[in-house]
Amino acid sequence: MSVPVFYYVILSAIVFLTGVVGVLIRRNIIAILLSIELMLNATNINFVAFSDHLQVIGGQVFVFFALTVAAAEVAIGLAIIIALHRSKSTINVEAFNLLKW
Amino acid sequence: MAYVFFGYFAAMITITSILVVVLRNPVYSTLSLLVMFFHVAGLYITLHAEFLAAVQIIVYAGAIVVLYLFVVMLLNVNRDDRYHSQSRIAVFVSIPLAIEFLVLLSGGMGAARRDPAAMAVDAQTSDNTLTIGKALYSTYLFSFEVASLILLAAMIGAILLAKPHIGKHEDKDMPQAPGAQ
Known part of the structure; x- marks a missing residue:
């Protein structure tokens, strides 16, 4: 008796929405990056759940690649944060409006 | 259970x-x-x-x-930071997401409950790591190589971004050259 894949989709949607809300309401850049991690994990849960449901290994391989991209994104993002903090000594996103329309 | x-x-x-x-x-x-x-x-x-x-x-x-x-x-x-208020962007993003979530809640029940198709790889019975390795090094070999390139580019980019004053290094050395004082 296994859990239907529908429950996993709902769980993933909840985590993804939490990540979207976090990106929108937080002002700390580190918290925004953490919210992006939440969204990536939500998609990973979906991939693994459907990989188990459909008995296809490709979903798990794709999670592997998503994990690679997440690691690269964290490295680049944190380097950008350090560079921003060095130039303006704050990481509040409202202090950075040079590229705003 | x-x-x-x-x-x-x-x-x-x-x-x-x-x-x-x-x-x-x-x-x-x-x-x-x-x-x-x-x-x-x-x-x-x-x-x-x-x-x-x-x-x-x-x-x-x-x-x-x-x-x-x-x-x-x-x-x-x-520092204690308050929350952001981006109401316009929030409305644009959250309305499609909310609709999607409602569609998922209402229509997903029947669609997702189909029988598991017993396809080529049986991930349950065999070794999980072995199965992933075989798929990774045969079907997804090119993607695997691209992933390694992504990691290399990210490493170089992170070093370049986090290193202080990488462009000004030559400028700082220039006045020290003989004849500058």
Whole structure:
């Protein structure tokens, strides 16, 4: 008796929405990056759940690649944060409006 | 039994992911994210993806969270920051997402409950790591090489971005040259 894949989709949607809300309401850049991690994990849960449901290994391989991209994104993002903090000594996103329309 | 495990992991994942967004202190947010990663790894084990559970703990909980904590403590951002109010963008983003969530809640019941198609690879009976390795080095070989390139580019980019004054190095050396004083 296994859990239907529908429950996993709902769980993933909840985590993804939490990540979207976090990106929108937080002002700390580190918290925004953490919210992006939440969204990536939500998609990973979906991939693994459907990989188990459909008995296809490709979903798990794709999670592997998503994990690679997440690691690269964290490295680049944190380097950008350090560079921003060095130039303006704050990481509040409202202090950075040079590229705003 | 499967429902008990799923319920526990799902509840913990939901609570900790909400805590990541709600908590004001970035250190607490990161630690909450760490707890969430462990529970996602547990969820992977219940989904017969043992290799991914191990990789999740090693890469996410081991490397990424440590990197986050390092930066949080390096920058010393313990200031209490208020929440952002971006109502226009929030409306544009949240209305399609809310509609999608409602569609998922209403229509997903029947569509997702089809019989598992017994396709080529039986991930349950055979060794999970062996199956992933075979797929990774045969079908997805090109993607695997591209992933290594992505990691190389990210490493070079991170070093270049985080290194202080990389463009001004020559300018700083120039006045020191003979004849400058």
